[in-house]
Amino acid sequence: MIKLVSHPEWCRRVDCGSTAAHRSATIRVSGPGDLLGIDAMLMQLDVPSAPRLVRLEVTDDGATTTYLMPEDQARSLHRALGDLVAS
Numbered sequence: 001m002i003k004l005v006s007h008p009e010w011c012r013r014v015d016c017g018s019t020a021a022h023r024s025a026t027i028r029v030s031g032p033g034d035l036l037g038i039d040a041m042l043m044q045l046d047v048p049s050a051p052r053l054v055r056l057e058v059t060d061d062g063a064t065t066t067y068l069m070p071e072d073q074a075r076s077l078h079r080a081l082g083d084l085v086a087s
C-alpha cells in the first residue's frame with residue numbers, strides 16, 4: 001500500500017516518503033572567500049504535529065557539522081545576531 005504524503009507548501013518534494021521528512025530548497029549563506037560554508041533549509045518530520053526545524057550545515061576546513069534547531073530558536077538567533085553586528 002502506498003502512503004500518500006502531504007507536503008508543506010515550502011517542501012521541495014524530493015524523497016519525502018523514503019526519508020520521512022520534508023525539506024525546503026537549500027539557501028547558501030556563504031560565498032567565495034568566507035571562512036565558513038553555511039547552507040540552511042527548513043525541515044519537518046513527516047509525522048502529525050511535528051515541529052518545523054531549521055537545519056544548518058556548517059562546513060569548516062572540509063568538515064561539515066549539521067545543526068537542527070526549532071523555528072523559535074532560529075528566530076531568536078536571527079535577532080541576536082542582528083543586534084550583535086549592529087552594535
Ligand SMILES: [Zn+2]
Nearest residue numbers: 007011016022
Ligand atoms: Zn515533502
